[in-house]
Amino acid sequence: KNEVEQSPQNLTAQEGEFITINCSYSVGISALHWLQQHPGGGIVSLFMLSSGKKKHGRLIATINIQEKHSSLHITASHPRDSAVYICAVRYRGGADGLTFGKGTHLIIQP
């Protein structure tokens, strides 16, 4: 079964800290997504990557296709960044749709 593994599962940090969330997957993909979900809320797409690096505000996402690994970084973290961050991949040649990691629950304390 194709797996998407995220780490850590839970992360508590102080405001201002640099945050890294990791994602690894098992076989070739056509795209990787980073998603954000606030408690009780909907799911918002942060990035879609197929190679390299993307930056949006304080968020940076990188992907290493050879190592089958992606990271999501948050610089100068803020309590409003507290949410669940989900990595999802679209596998090449498989059934359509996304395969998701179980998410990283991030809490930023003031």
Added chain:
Amino acid sequence: IAGITQAPTSQILAAGRRMTLRCTQDMRHNAMYWYRQDLGLGLRLIHYSNTAGTTGKGEVPDGYSVSRANTDDFPLTLASAVPSQTSVYFCASSDSGQGRTEAFFGQGTRLTVV
């Protein structure tokens, strides 16, 4: 309507009853998806549709059916609900062209089967 709209937002349903979750998008995306989200299991694909008139099974299709009569609507039907179908259901869409777009999600439907 802006983006994807799901209805209802939440529902309590008696076991054995039939229920249709509605999903409508106004972005003219070809591809639409239904996922369920369960604690400890994450999001899993139920059914998908790459274009109007076609549908496919995902990871957990049993007990669910879908239809795609037009581009905008992708309803999910539970023919005879069971308690294991208690979950949060998300509809999503994306452009199914060669350069796929990011995924857009509805706000979710919280379903409790009792």
